[in-house]
Amino acid sequence: MMRPSGLGSCAPARRAVTVTLEPPGPSRWDEPVGILVSGLAPEQPVTLRTSLRDEKGILFGAHARYHADAGGQLDLARAPSLGGSFAGLEPAGLLWAMQPEKPCTKLVKRDVQTPFTVELEVLRGHEPDAGRLLGRAALERHFLAPGMRRERVRAGRVRATLFLPPGPGPFSGIVDLSGIGIGLMEYRACLLAGKGFAVMALAYYNYEDLPKSIENLHLDYFEEAVNYLLNHPQVKGPGVGLLGISKGGELCLSLASFLKGITAAVIINGSVINTLGTLHYKGGTLPPVELDLNRLKITADGFADTVDILNSPLGETDQKSFIPVERAESTFLFLVGQDDHNWKSEFYANEASKRLQAHNKEKPQIICYPGTGHYIEPPHFPMCRASLHAVFHRPVVWGGEPRAHAMAQVDAWKQLQIFFHKHLGGEKGIVPPTL
Known part of the structure; x- marks a missing residue:
């Protein structure tokens, strides 16, 4: 049977997943940062993943598994990690838990006039079986304070x-x-x-x-x-x-x-x-x-x-x-x-x-x-x-x-x-x- 003209599909609309950072712009490396993910389904399982490349190009990364709350939000200040690079309520865990892909590498900052950029990704499901990329954000972490x-x-x-x-x-x-x-x-x-x-x-x-x-x-x-x-x-x-x-x-x-x-x-x-x-x-x-x-x-x-x-x-x-x-x-x-x-x-x-x-x-x-x-x-x-x-x-x-x-x-x-x-x-x- 033909569908009447002008009517949409019966498939549910795809939610727009957004990542909000607090503070919203660049921040200094030693300052805390708030991470809020919105637009998820109630209780949806997701994996959050961070990565950065140091000044020699070596990749550092961490990941953690979470469930959204009943309203489809994930606030890292309130939601505990269910496992991954760390477990429990750790708002900054996706930063301090990053480890290098190359063993015996220490993360240092040689040029303080440029920031480290931490890439944050939200993935559907839980690693190691996490699927589609749902959202992303970049944390620009500076060392020089304004006016210094x-x-x-x-x-x-x-x-x-x-x-x-x-x-x-x-x-x-x-x-x-x-x-x-x-x-x-x-x-x-x-x-x-x-x-x-x-x-x-x-x-x-x-x-x-x-x-x-x-x-x-x-x-x-x-x-x-x-x-x-x-x-x-x-x-x-x-x-x-x-x-x-x-x-x-x-x-x-x-x-x-x-x-x-x-x-x-x-x-x-x-x-x-x-x-x-x-x-x-x-x-x-x-x-x-x-x-x-x-x-x-x-x-x-x-x-x-x-x-x-x-x-x-x-x-x-x-x-x-x-x-x-x-x-x-x-x-x-x-x-x-x-x-x-x-x-x-x-x-x-x-x-x-x-x-x-x-x-x-x-x-x-x-x-x-x-x-x-x-x-x-x-x-x-x-x-x-x-x-x-x-x-x-x-x-x-x-x-x-x-x-x-x-x-x-x-x-x-x-x-x-x-x-x-x-x-x-x-x-x-x-x-x-x-x-």
């Missing part, structure tokens, strides 16, 4: 980048030191400057005309950098802060112990004994502690575990490499991953605390994070389980459980800002975002 100034520093021997917040200033100053193998990395300094500080990302080796190794490091280079920051017209004194992770955290302890003008220092998984090279200052030296490579362990998947190659407890021969933290006039905050497999960061933080208190110095604040590995980064950076070690030239494990590590990064980012605002000052009223 980025100054290349080439003053004397100093090789650095200074980030200044919008406004007339002056601002409290912070020197940011990365770990080994990095050269000059700007993304953490850039994000922190967006919270009201003048932050200088300082290279100390393997960059331009700086030494190619850390076998011999000279504290007068760091002293020159600290003085440059203190004398900058946009930086207020009387002292500056230090922020360092891994070898950078260890160096921050040395800078605070030997140099003037240091008011507050945040040490992320650093060592209180000098490692991997000799430290020189004013005719004196601090030798590196000896490593016992016989204690190197190999995991079931062939990665090296270096956590036991340094002595704990410390032996008599280690004392000559102990950084004399009792000389410091700085206030300290130690941020510790209790599953750090690079070295025993909690042990070293406690040893520093004992040494300070034994010399009638203020007890430092120590915040420990269970299930957290070595690389505690700003929020939303995926946990790096293993990557190539710049000294051992082989893949090593860094420790951590992805969810616990992600939650620790959010809290550590908040805690270090509170610490610096308290001890250095800064723009009042700036509250770091929470998830």
Whole structure:
């Protein structure tokens, strides 16, 4: 029988699926983002998938399975993941759970003047059997805040980048030191400057005309950098802060112990004994502690575990490499991953605390994070389980459980800002975002 002219098909109309982001436009990498999917069928099963390519073209991705609510909406702030790269109520899980397709790859941002673009896709059904693409959106995640100034520093021997917040200033100053193998990395300094500080990302080796190794490091280079920051017209004194992770955290302890003008220092998984090279200052030296490579362990998947190659407890021969933290006039905050497999960061933080208190110095604040590995980064950076070690030239494990590590990064980012605002000052009223 012929259908009367002008009448439509009996097939149900296809719903228009939309993805809404909050904030709706570009956002900064360390800020939370809300994700709402509308136009789904009631209780419809869907898979959400995120992906990005880093600056070397390596693909990172995550996925999670969900059910829409009775109204056909999916709000990641209210709907738990039913499985995939993570499970449970994790509004930012599709960011922090991303993993590389190429093993032993750490997500870093080398050019902070360009954003990372995270592609978000909504697929019908549940992976691995997810079907048609229903909707998509792009999350443009920036590092430079609007109005921020980025100054290349080439003053004397100093090789650095200074980030200044919008406004007339002056601002409290912070020197940011990365770990080994990095050269000059700007993304953490850039994000922190967006919270009201003048932050200088300082290279100390393997960059331009700086030494190619850390076998011999000279504290007068760091002293020159600290003085440059203190004398900058946009930086207020009387002292500056230090922020360092891994070898950078260890160096921050040395800078605070030997140099003037240091008011507050945040040490992320650093060592209180000098490692991997000799430290020189004013005719004196601090030798590196000896490593016992016989204690190197190999995991079931062939990665090296270096956590036991340094002595704990410390032996008599280690004392000559102990950084004399009792000389410091700085206030300290130690941020510790209790599953750090690079070295025993909690042990070293406690040893520093004992040494300070034994010399009638203020007890430092120590915040420990269970299930957290070595690389505690700003929020939303995926946990790096293993990557190539710049000294051992082989893949090593860094420790951590992805969810616990992600939650620790959010809290550590908040805690270090509170610490610096308290001890250095800064723009009042700036509250770091929470998830």
